[in-house]
Amino acid sequence: MAAVLTWTALLAGAAGCTTGGPESLGRVFGKPPAPEDVVRVAPADGAKDVRPGTRLRVRVAGGRLESVRVVRAEDAQDTPVPGRLSPDGRSWRPDDDRLALAAKYTVDAVAVDDDGHRAARHTTFTTYVPDERFIGYVTPENRSVVGTGMIVSLSFSRTVTDRAAVERAVRVSADPPVEIRPHWFGGDRLDFRPHHYWRPGTRVTVDLRLRDVQGAPGVYGLQYKTFSFTVGRSQVSLVDAAAHTMRVRRDGELLATVPITAGAPESTTYNGKMVVMEMLDVTRMNSRTVGFGGEYDIPDVPHAMRLTDSGTFLHGNYWSVPDPFGRTNVSHGCVGLKDVKGGSSGTPAGWFFDRSLVGDVVEVVNSEDRTVSPSNGLGGWNMSWADWTADSALK
Template sequence: MRNVLKRAGRAAAVALTGVVLAAGAAGCTGGGLGLPFGDKGQDDETIRVTPDDRAKDVAPDGRLEVTVEDGRLERVVVTRVEDAQRAVVPGTIARDGRSWRPSDGARLSLAAKYTVDAVALDGDGRRAARHTTFTTAVPERRFIGYFSPEHRSTVGTGMIVSFGFSRPISDRAAVERAIRITSDPPVEVAGHWFGRERLDFRPSAYWEPGTRVTLDLRLRDVQGAPGVYGIQDRTVTFTVGRSQVSRVDAEKHFMEVRRDGDLVSTVPITAGAPKSTTYNGKMVVTELYDVTRMNGATVGFTKEDGKGEYDIKDVPHAMRLTDSGTFLHGNYWAAESVFGKENVSHGCVGLRDVKGGGADTPAGWFFDRTLVGDVVEVVNSPDRQVAPDNGLGGWNMSWTRWKAGSAVRAAG
């Protein structure tokens, strides 16, 4: 969730993982729901994006636009992500502020993933945000792996390397062998498959700060399924930054923030209310937003008329923890007295904030000190443990169980 004026130089969103992580509106999930995002019941979207969120096989010369019926677009950023080099699609907001379109001659790349991040102001100066993703067409009989983290990024010590494939993989051992991950200093890294379209890699314990990691992707002409071959051949590197692990105690209503093992702050929080509890377990920050929209309808919190129990268009300082919609975020609408005292959220972890996001609030302080890849662990919640494939939840599996999910090891 984002204060675009205060942080104009920061990307609209730092988005990461090769699995689908975001949709038209975010939402706090109750741990028991575990529902995916979607645009169902979202006919009232303030900001409309074409192609639709999560669209696949988009033509490189297909229609790409962002529009608002009321108010004005403040900022639109369309970015090719999960490649060896990020690239922003050039475009212009119309003079009346109602639409954004690519510049003449701008063309999307084949076999690529794009994010769209837009911020708009209505007639009363209220800010709304939208984040969507789409992927362009992959040549017939070919496959690609969308991966995170990004090339040359600096990440937290809990980062898990994640691949989401454009087509189901049947020869998983061949694909896994074609992805080599090395580090300096060296550690053992193992792969784990979640189904036929996702492959994650991690070491036995969190990375050491300062580690430099190299991904050698040699998927070109590797047969992932009968008659279907890879097209990637590239090297990607990333660096592990300082260690930051934060422990949220849902029963005591506080979060301990530890930097390189030392306690640097104890922050009052509010977690999931009794009817919409927060997952327990280790979760990894995968996206950062100065501001975002959260609509309960996207994660199953609806009223009798089908509309969301809540629809907050300007949630500040949002850090995504799960695919299903768990965030750690700023909260300006709850009474200040609940932080450190009560659990009142729909499953997210809330930090005190102000409308528009304040740099000197607990949420602003934590947001400005967070990297994608940082670990947030929730304890003492009445809910179950987060699933290992819900976001980058693989740290909740033992090393033995993790390695058992490797197709290479299974193949001997």
């Protein structure tokens, strides 16, 4: 039997996406500079169709770069991009200036100023796909170990109009066997899932046979690729926004009960099943990037786990005073766990982060909000099996 741990309010804490307004944040940090004034990344965040001659550069206006990690994703395979810092630590460049075609680049950079303050930047861009071709960006990555809630998701570089042809060219299988069915979200995204969460130990194989498949008039696929991933243990965490707790279950057994803070009444947290999409040791959170005003800009949020495309995270928090964990909801929509500045494995947030996988399920109940949209992140578990299977292009 797994031991049942109950976290109590041991540390001063934080709220998911912020707690106070700009004045309270200013008292904690001073006014943080804008991301582009601290860590400058070219090509720009979110840039698409970046041409091969464009150069990738990371720079800081002051201080120095502490770390830079760049990853190139092609055909569901992530490859680190080697590079080097300048002697003064103010810039980074790749060893090879040529950008790959039809690839997605992810840049994670951490800078430190002369006073020891750290700031993080997370950016992505995609490179040019030659005319008359399309590819599918695949989640999860090849050879990964994922949680029981992982959904196979293909995001296409061009809108697909012949869905049946593309669907026939993608095969998702499992060992041990289980029925896996597709669902289209518009013309540029195709997801696959089984009826219920994956069984731990399942090996899932995805065959992309898209090369020369016509996805739209005059537009043909580029990939002929097989990749696979393995489902690790089952971990499902139930966040009760009314009780301010998160019950973590591993393989069906209660592992821990953790105090949390969820979205405040004016910015509630989505209800429903969400899947961990990415895990970041530290990241920057700016309210303007998720549709708010200038309520917050936190440069070093620790233990951040993305749950939706729209910006819902479960993350560590060190700035909320007084301590709201297990007591009240004060965030801007995220789920916050107690943490310390810089993050620590000894906090509830660090404990949970260290025991989590991409693909784990976090379900929120009893929030005064609607259920998260199935297309917002990997939210397909919020659809009935009948609704999920009804959208296949192959009848």
